Amino acid sequence: MTHEIPPANRRSFLKESSSAAAALSxxxxxxxxxxxxxxxxxxxxxxxxxxxxxxxxAHVKSLCELHASGRKIDLVGVAEVYETQRNMVADYIKxxxxxxxxxxxxxQEMIEKENLDAVCIGTPDHWHHNQTVDALKAGLNVYCExxxxxxxxxxxxxxxxxxxxxxxxxxxxQSTSLPVWDEVRALxxxxxxxxxxxxxxxxxxxxxxxxxxxxxxxxxxxxSTIDWQRWLGTKEGLAPDVPFDRAVYxxxxxxxxFGSGMFTDLFVHRTTAMLKxxxxxxxxRVVGAGGIFMEYDGRDVPxxxxxxxxxxxxxxxxxxxxxxxQESRINQLIRGHYGTFAFGNGEGFDGFDFIPERGPxxxxxxxxxxxxxxPVANTTLAHFANWLDACEANEPMKCNNxxxxxxxxxxxxxxGAQSYRQGNVFFVDEEHRxxxxxxxxxxxxxxxxxxxxxxxxxxxGWTAGDYGSKLVEPDYMATAGPWIDGKxxxxx
Numbered sequence: 001m002t003h004e005i006p007p008a009n010r011r012s013f014l015k016e017s018s019s020a021a022a023a024l025s026x027x028x029x030x031x032x033x034x035x036x037x038x039x040x041x042x043x044x045x046x047x048x049x050x051x052x053x054x055x056x057x058a059h060v061k062s063l064c065e066l067h068a069s070g071r072k073i074d075l076v077g078v079a080e081v082y083e084t085q086r087n088m089v090a091d092y093i094k095x096x097x098x099x100x101x102x103x104x105x106x107x108q109e110m111i112e113k114e115n116l117d118a119v120c121i122g123t124p125d126h127w128h129h130n131q132t133v134d135a136l137k138a139g140l141n142v143y144c145e146x147x148x149x150x151x152x153x154x155x156x157x158x159x160x161x162x163x164x165x166x167x168x169x170x171x172x173x174q175s176t177s178l179p180v181w182d183e184v185r186a187l188x189x190x191x192x193x194x195x196x197x198x199x200x201x202x203x204x205x206x207x208x209x210x211x212x213x214x215x216x217x218x219x220x221x222x223x224s225t226i227d228w229q230r231w232l233g234t235k236e237g238l239a240p241d242v243p244f245d246r247a248v249y250x251x252x253x254x255x256x257x258f259g260s261g262m263f264t265d266l267f268v269h270r271t272t273a274m275l276k277x278x279x280x281x282x283x284x285r286v287v288g289a290g291g292i293f294m295e296y297d298g299r300d301v302p303x304x305x306x307x308x309x310x311x312x313x314x315x316x317x318x319x320x321x322x323x324x325x326q327e328s329r330i331n332q333l334i335r336g337h338y339g340t341f342a343f344g345n346g347e348g349f350d351g352f353d354f355i356p357e358r359g360p361x362x363x364x365x366x367x368x369x370x371x372x373x374x375p376v377a378n379t380t381l382a383h384f385a386n387w388l389d390a391c392e393a394n395e396p397m398k399c400n401n402x403x404x405x406x407x408x409x410x411x412x413x414x415x416g417a418q419s420y421r422q423g424n425v426f427f428v429d430e431e432h433r434x435x436x437x438x439x440x441x442x443x444x445x446x447x448x449x450x451x452x453x454x455x456x457x458x459x460x461g462w463t464a465g466d467y468g469s470k471l472v473e474p475d476y477m478a479t480a481g482p483w484i485d486g487k488x489x490x491x492x
Contacts, residue, residue: 038339044117044391047077049107049131050492051089053215054145059173060089062384064096071388074099077114079107081116081227084220103229107131111138119170122147124231124258126238129154136165143384146272146408147264151413155407156433161395162396162403170387170399171406173272174379175347177386183373184277184334184341184352189461192354193336194362195466196317196459199274200333202327203266210297211262211323212253216457217246232481245297249303254299257422261301263288263417267319270332271307272401272409273347274317278336279460282319282430283309288416292326307416310432310442314457317412333462338362338468341371350375362468411435 002092005180060075067073075093078101080086086103093101104110111119111134118141121131142162148171149155164170175181188196205211223244231249232294234241239257242248252258275281288303306320320330324458331344338361349374356366376382383400390398415426415435424437440445448454456469481489 024402025349041327043072043074044388045115046072046118046120047079047101047107047110047111047114047116048089048120049079049119049135050123050127051078051080051120052082052085052122052473054172055120056089058083058174058380059122059143059145060093060122061386062381064093065381066384067097071385072392073388074209075101076440077102077104077110077116078265079110080330081105081231082221083225087404102461103147105230106135109137109395111140116140118142124252125150125260125264125273127233127353129158130233130236132169133161133379134169135351136161136169138169141168141387143170143172143387144406146406146409147171147260147268147413148403148410150260150264150414151154152407152411152435155403155410155414159407161404166396168387168390168394168396168399169403170383170390171272171401171403173195173269173406174411175269175273176276176401176405177379177383178373178376179371180343180348180349180352181273181276183371185279185461187341187371188278188334188336188459189465190465191467192339193334193341194464195456195475196278196313196315196334196336198318199278200276200318200320200335201270202319202321202329202330202332203262203270204321204329205262205323206326207323210277210287210295210299211303212251212265212299213247213297214248217250221246221249233387243246254297254301256300259491261299262305262323262415263301263307263323263413266321267305267307267413267416268409269347271317271319272405275408275412278315280311280313280317280461281404282411282417282428283408283427284312284413285310286412286419286426286428290420293322295313299361302420305416305420307412307419307467309416311459312457313459314446315459319412319416335467338364339366347379348372348375363472 046063046409048055048060063073063075076099077088078090090101090103093099102114103112121128121136122143123131123146123258128144131140132144134156137430149158215333228244232239232241248255253261259265286307286309288307288349289306290302293304303323329345331448332345332395334341338357340355342355342395343349351370354367354371356370359365386400390396396402411428419426425434427440479490
């Protein structure tokens with residue numbers, strides 16, 4: 001079964017709300033409510049939108065744990081289209097916190113009735129944009145599970161609404177709450193590796209049943225217990241109207257209208273971390289490759305994929321993996337002219353290695369080094385705690401993964417997915433937030449910089465001057481150059 005994405009003009013992600021009536025309702029709500037930062041005299045009221053697998057296991061359980069630790073939060077609403085899941089989550093919240101949360105099918109009704117300060121969004125990818133924008137317009141702080149949106153255009157839209165709102169928003173890539181990425185970025189900006197040239201990262205997996213098919217299908221999942229049309233979002237233009245299917249509902253990451261397989265479920269984790277570590281944001285050029293080489297189980301999305309993203313700072317990012325082999329993963333690396341940072345795999349590490357380049361190249365004495373960092377026992381819990389800290393301080397940039405970083409990661413992974421599907425190379429106009437398949441002269445610009453012997457471009461925040469970014473000019477290069485009218489450029 002192959003699901004096609006509806007034409008762009010049927011999508012509603014550029015609308016101001018999911019529907020005109022909903023927009024008026026949510027905007028009206030925002031006009032008479034003020035969501036001040038939590039302080040000693042008030043508690044932050046949080047509602048959950050779509051608390052399914054991740055939304056329950058990470059969002060609800062983490063915030064229940066933080067509630068038990070004394071954080072000034074109350075979990076007051078659950079909006080979930082699956083009746084069984086809705087009641088299970090609400091009962092869990094009541095048992096753990098003593099609060100009886102409101103139970104809703106429609107998230108907009110929950111926003112209208114529960115006097116919320118914030119929402120946590122755990123729905124499938126195709127709903128993230130509408131729900132995030134509706135929440136921001138209602139004056140709410142937002143925690144949205146990764147990926148931030150389904151498309152790059154939606155990501156730019158969320159980024160704009162977030163900036164306009166002044167609210168706090170965290171994107172759920174929990175590894176960004178590891179202190180190591182801030183530490184690495186400082187070292188890179190100081191020139192520890194010299195000119196930064198590229199990063200490589202991965203997220204390999206393997207399974208005997210096929211990726212995402214380990215999510216169990218239950219007989220209780222049926223049209224009488226699940227509001228299928230609301231889940232699809234067909235009325236809002238979010239997905240095609242397809243018959244109810246337990247596999248599509250529970251294993252939606254396998255199908256293009258609702259997710260993008262490893263690109264958005266897995267690649268976005270590592271890509272976001274690498275962007276945070278380097279300070280890079282939007283790529284300039286993206287290409288993707290891969291295929292469904294083994295998992296012939298009705299899925300749409302590939303089981304082998306690679307994304308290559310080139311950045312205007314003169315850095316290349318490589319993200320690659322297969323869902324059918326995981327014991328021979330590549331290492332996560334950041335490479336520079338004078339050395340490399342090697343991180344190994346995953347996010348549970350207490351340090352990383354500095355591997356220097358050869359002395360005849362660097363002309364600097366450097367030794368291999370193990371650089372210690374502080375491990376984080378539970379990155380998900382730390383990520384939610386960071387979000388609450390930012391909400392309480394009313395400081396949007398205090399979040400470890402705000403929407404500008406979320407949008408940059410989306411641009412890399414989604415354009416990689418689109419490149420794989422369409423066979424195009426994509427180019428990004430960062431200034432105007434435009435995506436094109438028309439080559440603006442990507443290769444030519446680098447050739448012109450070389451011909452002009454121009455200064456090297458560096459990552460944002462670079463403070464190391466020319467360190468590690470200048471070549472030694474051998475004496476014999478004085479004899480190079482074109483022979484004009486038969487004259488030797490070396491003289492004589």
